[in-house]
Amino acid sequence: MRRKEREVTSTTEIAAILQAAHVIHLGIQTSDYPYVVPTNYGFEFVEQQLIIYLHGAPAGRKRDLIAQQPKVGFEIDDGGHLMPATNGEPSKNSFAYRSIIGTGEAELVTDLATKQHALQTILVHETGHPWPNIKEHDVEYVGIIKIKVNQYSAKAHYDPK
Incomplete structure (x- = not known):
């Protein structure tokens, strides 16, 4: 990492x-x-290994490509925001952010128990609470991708305000 x-x-x-x-x-x-495809995700650390879960359709280009080559890269960031220059100098504009970049092995999940766990993990991340009433039909239908992250680095540029 340069900085x-x-x-x-x-x-x-x-x-x-x-x-x-x-x-x-x-x-x-x-x-x-x-x-490159953007999607929502859920995550957990299992014995200090980062696991990321993605959901989507049970068929499509993303799944076809992963079936052929499971090595993936990813980027996650918090959206950041502009830190505008206060002195009129264009070169003093900057951007605050936090990000993670990494690689891993993607797996197309078919096991219903793992799919259920992954959906709960995604829902808790996105909504802030568990959903005990996920229908079995929904679990069966959804396509789940599990990424076992093998390397990642994180970087942040904080706003001093």
Whole structure:
């Protein structure tokens, strides 16, 4: 990482970034160009390994590509905001942000118990509470992708205000 002073290593702060953000940009390999798709996600740390769950349709390009090549890249950020220059100098404009970039192995989940767990994880992340009434039909239908993250780094540029 070029800007070491912006590196985030605290697992508490990394979890806070993951919690604050709501969109993952998933990069998937194709035969010619990368395919990047934004989607919602849920996450958990299992014995200190970051696991990310994605939901979507049970068929489609994303799933087809992952079935061919499960190695993926991703980016998650909290949206950030402009820190405008106060002295009229264009070069003094800056941007506050927190982000995580990484790679992992994607798995197309078919096991109903894992799909149920993944949906709960996603719903808790997105809504702030569990949903005990997910219908079995919905669990069966949804496409779940589980990413076992093998490497990631986090970075932040904080607003001094």
